Amino acid sequence: MTTEPTILLTGTGAFAARILFDIAATASAPTRVVLAGRNRERLQWLKVAAGARAAIFNTPVTVVAREADLLGEGAAAELLEETKPAVVVQAASVQTSSVIAGSHDAWSKLVQEGGLSATAVFQALLSSRVAEAMTRLGITAPLINCSFPDVVNGLINALGHQVICGMGNVAILSNVFAADYNLTDRNRIKVLAHYQHLAAWRRPPEARTGSAPRVWIDDREISDVFGTFRDVKLTPEPVIDISGASGVPMILALAEGRSWTGHVPGPYGLPGGYPVQLADGVLSLNLPSSVSQEEAVAWNRHFEEKNGLVIGTDRRARYTGVLRERLAQHSPALAEGFDVADLEEVHRSMQELRTKLQQ
Template identity: 30%
Template sequence: MSDRSAFTTPLAAKTLLVLGLGNLGSYALAMLIRRPTGPRLVVAGRDGDAVTKRANLSRLTAAQLGFHRTFGTAVIDLTDVTATTTARTLADLRPDIVFTTASKQAWWVVNSLPEPLREELSQAQFGPWLPMHLAPLLQLMQAVRMSGIDTTVVNAAFPDASHPALAGAGLAPLVGIGNVANPLPALRHAAADLLTEPVDNVSVRLVTAHYASTRLPRLGHSGGAPYALSVMVGDKDVTASLDTAQIAARSAEDHTRHGGPLGGMLTAASAVTVLDSLLGEEQRLVHTPGPLGLPGGYPVLACERGVTLALPEGMSEQAARRINEEGLAHDGIARIESDGTVRFTDHHHQVMREVIGYDCPVLPLSDVLDRADELGRRFAELRRGLG
């Protein structure tokens, strides 16, 4: 959410606010603070004491390695539904970038359920859990608007769907992180292996939504969801000479890795590439979900002036959007209306209704906070019922 015109501000004079120090935020902070120079860092969360201790752990770990950075702290509680306190804090801090990882429930929590319940509930996919990620983001974006500051918001909470849901109200963050970016290192290495080229000479561009991006690195295929992958060697597009399905398969076979909470390390690295780009003067190619309020994930050129799409050669924005909308349907999101209303597919919402008693076929923006509370309550009841 920024309309900045061309300008150049020294990096040390910029402020980066990291909101949320859970798994992902902590990994990202550890990377950001382990540098000799950079923007002023401010870390924030609901519990000031916990934030200070977690941030100090990253700071002292960096100091052990010879990087001595300081940071500021702030208390920001997004459950303040009026958003006035958050707005005042933002107005006081005036961050150039707000990087938020806030969510009411981490994506991997459902995976902690015992079998066969986990398998049963996993059939709902990720889409119906949208309120848990959208609610804190909605509250933050309302506070940003209320604060009157000009800042760039970078969001980690299901940007593929949360950003287009907020776009109609003019509340979408500029970009997201993770998802489409996470398969890229393995895909790039696999392409370089097949081409027998140094990996530094190979680049890839990927268009796809969350569903495929989580399956490509684990399964070596997209699970039936569409995606578009292009490969460059230097400045030459060599995609036509390659079998992209083979690249995907080899990325999982030869570059297998941990997922789950530990995999947050890779997501944090993708976040840092986006943040670095948005803090710099020169455009860099990065991959982001939900750029400019669009559904799904895309390659973009990013710098402090903003972002522009950098799609594979010959691909239109309409075609890229169609790939991503079809991908979101695999996750249970049938469509997102221009006013932000989210309509879920019948099958996926029925799984939620039957397994945890949560019946939400349609989610207007006005219902997001209440639906998030209900969903959290019903999931908690499910877990308590397990003894």
């Protein structure tokens, strides 16, 4: 007798909700989702709503709510040992993605001027704890980190832990481009894109400048990406309805042992986003024939080297460009970067700075 695979989904925010709801609506094989978070009322509502969606769409999905606070000592390990997941999807964070939509405090201004890598330490905290617990327990289930994967997955990798990939970012663009181009066969499109490319598509077509994503259709690269997809426009706030949905087919393929082709950010800790394929549980790059892996990785890495956060082979994280300048105005010590092994300590210092700037 075979048992249904368990997907452990941590987090109860909008991103986790989109993942849960789309699993409930699209899973075709028996699937058990353990939803874990610290907000009891939110957990119960998401369980009820997801169960209703499974009933509406007649899918064989079971949702279990599990109260857990990943900030608590040993909470991640206890959760993993109890659930024995086939796939781990970490969507909880101590920094909401809505910071990109703006507010009037100095922290939001720092993020808007210096870039999202200002939040990398916050985004990495819970995911690194889950990854560490998995390593310590010998759990080999694939870990999907949903918190700023273009950069955070590199931090997790530098800490010596495994992470298969993230969700969203490059997959936002690949899917809106495919829809705009009316591609019924999504395998025909391949996109290289860093999270920094999303900003241009939040602006009107006439205001889009700078580097564009690289896009191939039928293995031929599009020369004018901004012009070809001028009708594509994203919302100022995080486009969770696309990004949260983008990884669901991959999650289900991993849980069921099926093949899948698409796009993901941060595969195995690489910077930026890539076209990939999943076969026999192994995710590999699925690049156009004209681009080598070295070229693709270097192209994606360039954006954080110019402005952001880069992790060196010495396992030291260094801030660069405008972000480093803005951070130095508030904390010269933090602007100098950090050894990845000191992530927890750096998080406390960064939290003090964030609290100060938000007042």
